[in-house]
Amino acid sequence: MGNKISGKDFIKLGFPNNNSINIVLGQIHRYRKKENKQTILNEAKEVLLEPEKYIGHGIWGKVAEGLIKPVEIRLQQLKNTRSPFSIFGENEIDEEAKYQLYDALKLPIAVKGALMPDAHSGYGLPIGGVLATNNAVIPYGVGVDIGCRMSLSVFDLPANFLKGKSHQLVQILQDQTKFGMYETHKVKADHEIFDRTIFNEIPLLKSLKTKAYQQLGSSGGGNHFVEFGIIKLEEVKPEWNLIPGEYLAILSHSGSRGFGANIAKHYTYLATKQCPLPKHVQHLAWLDLNTHDGQEYWMAMNLAGEYAKACHDDIHRRIAKSLGKRIVFNIENHHNFAWKELVDGEERIVHRKGATPAGKGVLGIIPGSMTAPGYIVEGLGNELSINSASHGAGRKMSRAKCKSTITKSFMNAQIKDASIELIGGSVDESPFAYKDIKKVMSLQTELVKVLGTFSPKIVRMDK
DNA sequence: ATGTCC
Numbered sequence: 001m002g003n004k005i006s007g008k009d010f011i012k013l014g015f016p017n018n019n020s021i022n023i024v025l026g027q028i029h030r031y032r033k034k035e036n037k038q039t040i041l042n043e044a045k046e047v048l049l050e051p052e053k054y055i056g057h058g059i060w061g062k063v064a065e066g067l068i069k070p071v072e073i074r075l076q077q078l079k080n081t082r083s084p085f086s087i088f089g090e091n092e093i094d095e096e097a098k099y100q101l102y103d104a105l106k107l108p109i110a111v112k113g114a115l116m117p118d119a120h121s122g123y124g125l126p127i128g129g130v131l132a133t134n135n136a137v138i139p140y141g142v143g144v145d146i147g148c149r150m151s152l153s154v155f156d157l158p159a160n161f162l163k164g165k166s167h168q169l170v171q172i173l174q175d176q177t178k179f180g181m182y183e184t185h186k187v188k189a190d191h192e193i194f195d196r197t198i199f200n201e202i203p204l205l206k207s208l209k210t211k212a213y214q215q216l217g218s219s220g221g222g223n224h225f226v227e228f229g230i231i232k233l234e235e236v237k238p239e240w241n242l243i244p245g246e247y248l249a250i251l252s253h254s255g256s257r258g259f260g261a262n263i264a265k266h267y268t269y270l271a272t273k274q275c276p277l278p279k280h281v282q283h284l285a286w287l288d289l290n291t292h293d294g295q296e297y298w299m300a301m302n303l304a305g306e307y308a309k310a311c312h313d314d315i316h317r318r319i320a321k322s323l324g325k326r327i328v329f330n331i332e333n334h335h336n337f338a339w340k341e342l343v344d345g346e347e348r349i350v351h352r353k354g355a356t357p358a359g360k361g362v363l364g365i366i367p368g369s370m371t372a373p374g375y376i377v378e379g380l381g382n383e384l385s386i387n388s389a390s391h392g393a394g395r396k397m398s399r400a401k402c403k404s405t406i407t408k409s410f411m412n413a414q415i416k417d418a419s420i421e422l423i424g425g426s427v428d429e430s431p432f433a434y435k436d437i438k439k440v441m442s443l444q445t446e447l448v449k450v451l452g453t454f455s456p457k458i459v460r461m462d463k
Numbered sequence: 464a465t466g467t468c469c
Contacts, residue, residue, distance in 0.1 A: 145464040181466065222464055254464095261465040269469060336464090 005037050013045050019073060023066040031059050031203045055292075058203045062292040071291075075276050078106040082113075086384040089117025089443035092394075092435065097126035103281045104129070109136040111348055114385045116355050117443035118394025118435065124283035127354035130388045132343045136286040137297060139268040141351035143336040146264055146301050147308030148255030150365040151332040152231070152376065152454060153316045155325050159230045159246035162457060166421055169228050169323075169458050173423055176318040177226045178218040179462040185217050189317075191310050198303060202296055204266050205303065212259040212307060217314030221462035223429060224254040226315055231376070233452040237363075240329045247328075250319055251374060251454055252312050253367060255336065260304035267297040289349070305337055331376060333357055333364040335391035343386060352388055358448050359387040366448075367392050368437035370425070370459045371418035375441060377448035389447040393437040399428035406430045425461040 005028060007021045015021055024044060032040055044063070047054050051064035082105035087093065097119045104125055105113045112132040119128030124140030131141055155161075162169070178184055199209045219226055231249040236242055256263075270293050271285035287294035312332065320327050333356055341350045341359075356364040360381030366389065367374035381387055397405075406427040414431060415422050441450070 143464075148464075220464070224464085256464095258465060261467095265465080265469085 003037060005040060009037075009041060010044065013041060014048055015044075016067070016070070018070050020063065020066040020070060024063045027059050027062055056295075058201050065292045071274075073274055073276065075278075076108060078103070078278065078281065079108060079110075080106075082106055083110045085113040085115070087115040088385060088447065089440065092117055092439070092443065093119045093128075094121060096121035097128065100124075100126040101129055101131075104131050104141070104284055107133070107281070107284055107286070109133040109286055112343055112386060114388060116385070116388060116390040117440045118354070118390035118392055120394055122353065125351060125353045128390060128394060129351075129353050130355050130386045131351045132341075132348040132386055133286065133351065134348065135289045137289060137294060137301070137338050137349050138284055138286045138351060139264055139271050139297060140283045140285075141353055142264070142301060142338050143353045144261055144264045145255035145336055146260035147305035147334050148253075148336040149308050149312065149332060149334040150251065150253055150367060151309075151312035151316060151330060152249055152251045152365050153320070153327040153330045154231055154240070154242070154247050154249045155320075155323075156242065156328045157248040157325060159248065161248050162228070162230070166458060170421060170423060172319055172322045173226060173228070173458060173460040176322050177315060177460050179224070179424060179460065180221055183218060184214050188213060189216055189314050191216060191314070193303070193306055193310050196303065198299060202300060204263065204296075205300060208259050208262050211262075212257075215257040215259065215311075216307075217311055217318065218257060219252070219254040219311075219315065219462070220257055225370070225459055225461045226250065226252045226319075227370070227456045227459040229454050229456040229458075231452055231454045233376070235451045242328060249454060250316055251365065251367065251456070252315050254308070254311060256304040256308040257311065259307055263297075263300045263304050267293065267300070301338065305334055308334070331363050331365055333362075341387065344383065350386055354391045355388040356391050356448075357387060358382070358385065358389040362387075363451075364389070364448070365454070366390055366437075366441070367454075369393060369431040369434040370420055370422065370429075370456050371415060371431040372434070372437045373453040373455045375437070375448075375450050376452040376454065378451055379448055380446065382447050385444075385447050389444050390440055393434040393440050395433055396435045397433040399433075402428040402430055402433045406432060420456060421458045423458075423460040424463045425459065426463065429461055
């Protein structure tokens with residue numbers, strides 16, 4: 001017996017000569033690579049004898065599943081017809097994004113789809129795309145930044161509180177927010193989320209726990225931001241304990257950082273391996289929720305969502321503490337996520353990739369740009385949009401085009417004109433790169449009702 | 464979006 005473990009070792013143990021050999025080799029290569037060969041083979045033998053005992057186990061669960069119900073991996077065929085769909089703001093959406101939705105609607109698991117008025121093409125599902133599926137989840141239908149979300153915290157401070165305080169507020173954003181790929185808080189905050197047993201149950205999550213702990217309360221890069229601004233409430237909810245008016249608020253936009261990105265990468269890889277699709281739609285590979293990997297992704301995705309929320313809460317807590325003021329209320333929503341929801345009376349998996357949940361009475365935030373207002377909205381529960389709305393204005397210029405056509409001085413002048421203070425922010429995040437949010441909002445009056453607006457005043461982004 | 468390679 002050589003040192004290197006191979007398929008032959010498992011055949012000798014009595015493993016059936018089918019995909020179970022691939023599965024066990026994959027799991028060992030991924031999680032038990034450095035361990036003693038005989039130890040691993042002894043464990044594998046136990047699994048072979050009583051696979052039922054190992055269902056749900058982080059490493060052996062997938063092996064047990066392969067022994068109990070072997071599945072043949074085969075190329076998935078697309079349907080000839082599309083599932084029903086609706087497009088909101090059709091004339092504002094590029095053709096590529098529509099084709100991407102049409103392809104997704106031909107997946108055998110697809111039930112219903114929609115495009116929001118800020119849609120543009122992405123990897124797999126378009127950004128601004130909503131897809132309801134039957135008991136399956138598409139990792140790229142959620143997106144790389146799992147749980148990317150908006151969070152708005154309001155202070156019982158009048159709009160004129162800002163007057164003369166811009167220096168102090170700039171300093172708070174400088175000190176209390178962390179941007180870019182590597183910057184994290186020196187003094188780490190603890191969070192209940194790190195006590196979850198799931199970190200010990202799913203090996204991938206265990207390997208990402210330290211990173212998650214280090215990055216808690218950081219914002220990352222790209223279009224992520226933390227900003228002070230003025231919220232103007234036309235209409236209030238009793239639980240907000242405020243009368244209509246203008247108040248100081250913090251708005252943040254970010255996701256689950258490296259934690260979610262690695263979860264997305266890992267399960268996308270697994271999905272493409274076990275759900276081969278025609279090449280032009282390979283990014284739409286899904287995981288059946290009745291499988292080990294599907295269950296794991298669902299749990300990991302939900303944890304990444306909670307982690308993203310924990311990051312926002314930490315950011316807002318640090319800022320409020322530094323400001324010495326108490327947050328009166330908070331509104332938040334994911335816009336890259338999948339949910340179990342009723343669609344036309346049946347439980348479905350609703351993927352929103354850059355789309356705001358807008359079920360009846362559900363509150364959300366749709367940001368504009370650093371010079372245009374964001375909107376506090378209440379969902380109208382429109383079934384045509386699968387209870388969704390846009391997640392922003394949407395880009396009208398690619399990052400590459402911004403870099404070649406917009407100069408930093410042009411952008412600075414534009415921002416100064418709007419009386420915005422900007423810390424960081426590269427030309428690809430110029431307000432000029434985004435569509436007109438007012439126009440986008442006018443295209444979704446059947447999807448959401450506007451309760452108020454948020455106008456950014458002091459904005460921090462990555463450099 | 465992300466130590467931008469499974």
